[in-house]
Amino acid sequence: MLIFAVRKFSESSYKRSRNPVKIYSADAGLCRRVASEDAGRILENIVFIELARRGGEVSYFEEKRAQAL
Numbered sequence: 001m002l003i004f005a006v007r008k009f010s011e012s013s014y015k016r017s018r019n020p021v022k023i024y025s026a027d028a029g030l031c032r033r034v035a036s037e038d039a040g041r042i043l044e045n046i047v048f049i050e051l052a053r054r055g056g057e058v059s060y061f062e063e064k065r066a067q068a069l
Contacts, residue, residue, distance in 0.1 A: 002026050004052065009059040022060050024048040 004026065008019040028046050051058050 006058050009061045
């Protein structure tokens, strides 16, 4: 498999299904060549590859930042 889809973390299955998935490539070099040269995205992809290799369930978490006063 060349591409993996990761769902957002949520206790609610409805919220998990409604939120967009993040796409990760199985090959970080291919990802850099085709999609982006952004170092942050490439590092995130490398971390995903390692977590997937270790066999755990992978999901992403996103929270809204508080506005500065």
